[in-house]
Structures are given as structure tokens and as C-alpha cells.
Amino acid sequence: MTSETQVVIVGAGPVGLVTALALARSGIDVVVLEALRELPREQRGAAFHPPTLEMLEPFGITDDLLPLGLRIPVWQIRDKEEGVVAEFDLGMLAGETRYPYRFHLPQHHLAADVLARLEREPRAAVVFGASVEEVKQDGERVEVRYADADGRFETIAARWVVGCDGARSAVRKSSGIDYEGFTWPERFLVTNVDEDLAGEGFAETSYVADPDKWAVILRLADPRVGNLWRIAMPSDPDLPEEAVLAEDYAQDMLRDVLGRERNCKLVYQSTYRVHQRVASSFRNGRVLLAGDAAHINNPIGGFGLNGGVHDAINLSEKLAAVCTGADCALLDLYDRQRRHVAVENVQRQSIRNKRLMQERDPGVRRQNIDELRTVVRDPELARSYLRDSSMISSVAQAAAIR
Numbered sequence: 447m448t449s450e451t452q453v454v455i456v457g458a459g460p461v462g463l464v465t466a467l468a469l470a471r472s473g474i475d476v477v478v479l480e481a482l483r484e485l486p487r488e489q490r491g492a493a494f495h496p497p498t499l500e501m502l503e504p505f506g507i508t509d510d511l512l513p514l515g516l517r518i519p520v521w522q523i524r525d526k527e528e529g530v531v532a533e534f535d536l537g538m539l540a541g542e543t544r545y546p547y548r549f550h551l552p553q554h555h556l557a558a559d560v561l562a563r564l565e566r567e568p569r570a571a572v573v574f575g576a577s578v579e580e581v582k583q584d585g586e587r588v589e590v591r592y593a594d595a596d597g598r599f600e601t602i603a604a605r606w607v608v609g610c611d612g613a614r615s616a617v618r619k620s621s622g623i624d625y626e627g628f629t630w631p632e633r634f635l636v637t638n639v640d641e642d643l644a645g646e647g648f649a650e651t652s653y654v655a656d657p658d659k660w661a662v663i664l665r666l667a668d669p670r671v672g673n674l675w676r677i678a679m680p681s682d683p684d685l686p687e688e689a690v691l692a693e694d695y696a697q698d699m700l701r702d703v704l705g706r707e708r709n710c711k712l713v714y715q716s717t718y719r720v721h722q723r724v725a726s727s728f729r730n731g732r733v734l735l736a737g738d739a740a741h742i743n744n745p746i747g748g749f750g751l752n753g754g755v756h757d758a759i760n761l762s763e764k765l766a767a768v769c770t771g772a773d774c775a776l777l778d779l780y781d782r783q784r785r786h787v788a789v790e791n792v793q794r795q796s797i798r799n800k801r802l803m804q805e806r807d808p809g810v811r812r813q814n815i816d817e818l819r820t821v822v823r824d825p826e827l828a829r830s831y832l833r834d835s836s837m838i839s840s841v842a843q844a845a846a847i848r
């Protein structure tokens with residue numbers, strides 16, 4: 447049997463859920479299909495930038511989340527040999543944003559908050575255990591075929607489908623949209639440690655540059671509650687997964703990266719592959735893409751989750767207008783705006799950040815360090831650097847595209 451709605455969203459990650467909430471609040475009927483049986487709680491994005499907090503504010507989400515996480519105005523770029531190279535203070539942007547800080551909170555808190563709100567929306571339904579296999583469209587509608595929690599195949603028809611189904615997006619593949627880019631050779635090793643790294647001089651967001659053992663360090667827990675920190679590092683591309691996941695390997699890396707003699711209290715570790723890819727289009731007829739389904743990048747800079755939420759807000763405004771009579775060419779503007787910044791801002795900056803972290807040439811490293819020190823000393827250059835790194839520039843640039 448085929449059921450019908452206005453918009454089907456595939457994937458109940460943070461991007462799909464925010465898109466669904468924004469559409470439902472605009473009076474659009476929306477069904478979210480999620481392959482898992484419940485929301486995942488895995489360790490992924492944990493850093494929110496100022497524009498993301500502004501976009502989530504009208505839904506009441508930002509006020510819900512702020513008491514749960516950490517506000518981090520000051521962050522550092524370090525060199526493993528030289529120590530602190532540059533310290534940036536987002537307080538310099540206090541006149542430009544209501545949230546002049548990075549906000550650290552694991553992303554599953556965002557997803558859980560939005561899901562609770564969706565459950566109270568009469569126009570929204572979230573179906574768990576619904577694994578989408580295929581989308582097929584004609585000029586009028588899209589049919590979405592999925593396997594339900596009992597393995598039975600069902601079809602739902604909609605005027606529009608939004609693929610928010612992550613990097614391996616079945617919606618993107620089924621719509622014949624390429625995912626252009628490359629994959630870095632090394633896996634990233636992600637650890638959580640219970641240590642007082644603030645006492646060792648690390649800012650609550652610290653990037654440590656080194657040709658072999660660079661690291662991204664984020665404080666996850668409120669100091670009043672505990673000392674949980676996330677440390678992401680590269681692993682040797684020639685080692686098998688089991689060797690990278692061995693505790694000794696993580697401890698060796700951590701001692702080196704943190705410059706300490708003793709082991710860390712390791713409470714979590716995992717590895718993942720890192721890609722730089724952007725879909726060749728964010729729209730194919732009645733099918734749209736957002737979040738990791740549309741673009742993916744390395745986590746240095748914290749752009750993935752944030753960029754996905756920016757897609758969700760941009761797209762839901764336009765799609766709600768189209769559903770209530772606006773010209774569907776508005777959806778091409780979504781593609782132009784968000785794809786442009788995915789390529790020009792997020793890909794460019796995240797690739798540059800990774801190269802900065804791992805630079806091998808001593809001359810180029812010295813030049814990078816000198817340039818960063820020049821930026822920090824000049825308030826105008828520092829403000830501009832902060833606007834780019836906190837995604838304020840990318841949101842403004844997208845809005846300027848017509």
C-alpha cells in the first residue's frame with residue numbers, strides 16, 4: 447500500500463530532524479524515515495558555531511541546549527614543539543553575534559531535543575526502523591521505497607524528498623548524483639580521556655600542529671562535573687584497524703601529542719575514515735540533499751554538523767514556500783547558495799586546516815606560524831579570521847548569492 451505526504455525526509459540525524467521541525471512549524475506535513483530503531487548516541491560532532499546557535503534559537507532549541515554544554519570563547523592553535531602559536535577570542539565578535547563563543551555538546555543532545563519537539567508536532571511523524579532502498583520520481587511526485595522494522599517493503603509518496611541520510615546516502619545514489627572529492631589515506635583515531643588538560647595549559651579547544659602527530663583537542667564536560675576531553679589524531683595508514691584500536695597505540699599517541707610522561711585515563715576510542723566530498727548537485731528534480739548526504743569534510747574546524755544545520759534552515763524556508771505556492775526555482779537557489787559555500791568555504795578551509803596541522807616542510811611551518819602570529823596581533827585580521835573559522839562568513843556569503 448502506498449501512503450502519501452507533502453515531504454519525506456530520509457534520515458533522523460540532526461540535519462533531517464531540524465529540517466523536519468522547521469517544515470512542520472511552517473505548516474507542512476512531513477514524515478521522517480530512519481533506518482535505526484532509535485537515535486544513535488555515538489561520539490561525533492560536539493562543537494557548535496555561533497550562526498548555528500542563532501538559527502536554532504527561534505525553535506527554543508538553543509535555550510534548551512546551553513545549560514547542558516560548555517561555552518568556549520578562547521581557542522588555541524599550537525605547535526607540538528613551540529607550544530601556543532595563536533590564541534583567538536570569539537569575544538571580539540560580541541557586537542556581531544549573540545553567541546560569541548564555541549559551544550561544546552555532543553550532537554546526540556541536539557537530536558534528542560529536536561525529536562522531542564517533533565513528537566509534539568501534529569504535522570510530523572518519525573518512523574524508526576525504516577530503511578530506504580530507492581527513490582523514483584516523475585514530474586508530480588516521488589515514491590520512496592523502504593523496508594520497515596519487520597523487513598516488509600513499503601512505499602510512501604511525497605511531493606518532495608530530502609535526503610539527510612548521511613555520507614552513504616541511498617537517496618543521493620538512487621538519484622544518480624555524484625559525490626565528488628577524495629578520501630584521506632589515514633584513519634582518524636578518536637579518544638575521550640578523563641584528565642585535567644586545562645591544568646596542563648590546553649585551551650578548551652586546541653589544535654596541535656605536527657607532521658606526524660597533530661591533534662584536535664576539545665573539552666567535552668563542564669569542569670564542575672568532570673574532566674572529559676576529546677582528542678582526535680591521525681593514525682598510521684599502514685597499520686590494520688585492530689592495531690590502531692589497541693590501547694597501547696592510543697596511549698603512545700596521547701603521550702606524544704600531549705607531551706607527557708604518563709598514560710591517560712582512556713574512556714573511549716574509535717577510528718573513522720575521513721573524506722572531502724561534495725555532491726555534484728543538491729537538487730535533482732523533486733529530490734534534495736542536505737547535511738552529510740550533500741557534503742563531508744574532515745573535522746578540523748568543526749564544520750560538518752554546523753554546515754548541515756545551515757543547510758536545514760536554508761532549505762526548509764524555501765521548501766515551505768514552494769509547498770505553499772512559490773516557484774520551485776527557489777530550490778535551485780538553495781543548491782547555488784549552499785553548494786557554493788560547501789565548496790568554497792568548508793572544503794577549502796577544512797583542507798587548509800588539515801594541511802596546516804600536518805605540514806612537514808620546516809620552512810612552510812615557520813611561515814604558517816609567523817602568519818598566524820601576525821593575524822593574532824592585528825585586531826582587524828583576527829576578527830576576519832574568527833568570522834571565517836566560526837562560519838559567520840559562509841552564512842553571509844550564501845545569503846548574498848541570488
Ligand SMILES: Cc1cc2nc3c(=O)[nH]c(=O)nc-3n(C[C@H](O)[C@H](O)[C@H](O)COP(=O)(O)OP(=O)(O)OC[C@H]3O[C@@H](n4cnc5c(N)ncnc54)[C@H](O)[C@@H]3O)c2cc1C
Nearest residue numbers: 457459460461481490491492578612737738748750751752
Ligand atoms: C568523530 C567525528 C567528529 C565530528 N566532529 C564534528 C564537530 O566537532 N563539529 C561538526 O560540525 N561536525 C562534526 N562531525 C560531523 C558531524 O557528526 C556530521 O556532519 C553530522 O552528523 C551530519 O549530520 P546528518 O544528519 O547530515 O547525518 P548523520 O548524523 O550521519 O545522520 C544520518 C541518518 O540517516 C540514517 N540513514 C542512513 N541511511 C539511511 C537509509 N537508507 N534509510 C533511512 N535512514 C538512513 C542514519 O541511520 C542516520 O541516523 C564529526 C563527525 C565525526 C565522525
